[in-house]
Each structure stands twice: as structure tokens, then as C-alpha cells.
Amino acid sequence: MGSGEVRYVIAQNAYIKLILHAIKHKTSAVNGILLGRFSSSSDTDPLVEITDSVPLFHSQIGLLPPLEIALNMTEEFYSAQGLSIVGYFHANERFDDFELSNVAKNIGDQIHRYFPQSALLLLDNKKLEALPKSKERSPVMQLYSRDASRWKLLGSGDGSSSRFTTKEPTANILLLDYISSEKWNDIVDFDDHLDDISKDWVNADLFSK
Template sequence: MGGSDESVKYELSQTAYIKLVLHALKHPSSAVNGILVGRLSSDNATVQISDAMPVSHSACALLPPLEIALTQAEEYYSKTGELNVVGYYHANERYDDSELGPAARRIGDHIFRYFPQAAVLLLDNKKLDDLIKGKGRDPAVMLFTRDSSKAWRLVGSERTSQLVLKEPSAHSLLADHITSKKWLEIVDFEDHLDDISKDWVNPNLFK
């Protein structure tokens, strides 16, 4: 088996999408990253991304903290017996940077070893800006998958249907959360390490 099959679709839940965007909005001048959690559909045709777990907002190039977070995420979700780590998300520090850097690719490779259909989502700052202004309706993320040459490639516009938002209401709900500055409430693994009373699973974020 080489890289991810081009026929595989990626379905991004409202919860996962909004959490990763809020994480980036909370730290607009920093690179942020996190883990994508979900499952492969029974027919192996769709990676269902059901949740996002924010990891850090600094030192994104360092694997050890992320490996600790990955271990804890696997332990947390293994209790349900249904969900696994299926990918990674990243937002670059610079607004105009739309490249998937070496650190993000390295983390993607790490997850790929355990989940060959792994996805890496890179936040598209320009599309996010359009969403904030009420102009755009496209997901503010770019999908990268690993090809047969073991390189991470951007899934081009001719195949954007490979990534879909599960709930059509995601953008309007995101707009509401942006208006209410919901991003102030989100906690990442780095925050948790600084204060263990902060829960980086964010179980009450949308309650």
C-alpha cells in the first residue's frame, strides 16, 4: 500500500471544524496544531473526522509534546472503542503562508504509520478571513494526503469534493461563535501542561 487512495473521501464534522478554527483564532500570531479524531467508514470509502483536539500554539516543530498528546488521545478514545487518531491540523504563523512545512509533514508521517488514510488539514487564512467577513462559504482548510511517493500533496481544486463538511450549518454556527468570541474558551494540550485543571478535550465548549 502506498499513499492515501484518491477515491477516499474526508468528511469533516461541525465540531472538529469549528474547534480547529477557534484554536487558530485564539492565537492569531502563532502557529497552532492539533489532532484529528474519527473513524474509517465500514466500506473504507470515507474518513469521518468527528473531533479535533488542540495541541499547541508554540514550538510546533517539536515532536515529543505531540507524541505525548497522541498517546493521551489514543488512550482517551480507546475507551469508546470506536474512534482513533486519523489526522493532524496546522495553521501557519504567517497569514500569507499556505505551504505545508517540514514539521507538519513530519507529524503527518508519524500519524500515517498508524493510519494510512491520514489527512493533514492546513488552515487557509484567506478563506478564514472571508468567512469572518461573511463573504465565503468554502471550508477554510486545505486537504493534504500522502501519495505513492510518500510526499504530502495538496488535493487540488478539481477534487475538492474529497473534503466535505458534514453539517451545512457549520459556517453559520462558526460565525455565531466568532461574534461571541468563543475562541477565548478553547484549551489546548499546551495550556493543560501549564495548568492541569484545564481540560484539553474541551468537553463543555459547546454546551
């Protein structure tokens, strides 16, 4: 029997895509949407499997109309693949800011209304910076979940919480390879797409280039 606590597992490409988006726009707050599936049985802990992600904004991050357009397009596209919106990703503008902003909480709340087990991931810049030396395998993100009143920190994947892990143990190794080759230049987010609709917000070919 499981403990009943929801576990979160993020696929390698979904994880790397979000971090590259944050690196591309280092001087701005950025955000993204998590896509995946929820499964639950009496024999195992409930599981949210994050299989893909969509980088959203780097300039219009707090504006509601672009957000609604992005959420509607994301939901329509991924529902055809059997995936749902299961969470939200946020990276703060300041390197040393580890607090959830009101924007992050508000967007997280909106997703939580439709998916109560939703995850809110916040980029941990210090862990990301230390990655080349630390050889850390755990996600360089902090995991928050919401109870009846607020978002609370569950862990950052560093062993203090096994409830949030990467699906592939090599995710950070590959991430470092992409950082060294400046792969972030290929990332397209919704801001880019709204400026030029020919740009692919799904980033379908990102990892095949």
C-alpha cells in the first residue's frame, strides 16, 4: 500500500525545455505549463507524470488575455494526445529570489481549480549554477503543492523529498550538454509565437536539431 501522498515525475525533455527557456531570458521572469497524466490506485501512491511542457512568456507574464489564449491553445493541442494541464513552472527575475510571486500563485491557483493535484515548480538558480560541479541528479526546481489555504514547499528533489524526481537519471547531464552548446537559442515561447505566428510554440523539433 502507498502512503497516499501524490508523487511527481517529470520527463527529461519537459524538464530541460523549461530550464533552457529560463536561461534564454536570464534577466526576466519566465513561466511555462506542465502537461501530463494523473494516475491513482489503492496499491500505489497517486502519481502525476509530467510528460511535456510549454514555455509561455518572458515579457507579458502577468497579463491575463495572452495567458488565456495560451492556456486554451495548449489544452486544445495536448488533449488530442491524451494529455492535460497538470501544473505550472515559474522562474523569478532575480537570481537570489526564492519566493513564489503573486503572479505565480495566481496562475497556479487558476490551474489548481481544474486540477487539484497540480504541481507548481520554481526554478532554483543556486542549484542550477552549482550543477557542473555538484553532479546532482535531482531536479534544480522546488516543488510546491496547494492545500486548502496556500501553496507550500514540498521539496526540491534533493533527497529531502522523494515526491519529485526526474524520470530519466541522466536529465541533468544532458541539460549541461545543451547549456554548453547554447541550445537555449532554439527555444520558442508564446511571446515569440504571438509576435510571429510562424514560430512553433510546441517546440516539436527542439531535440531533433
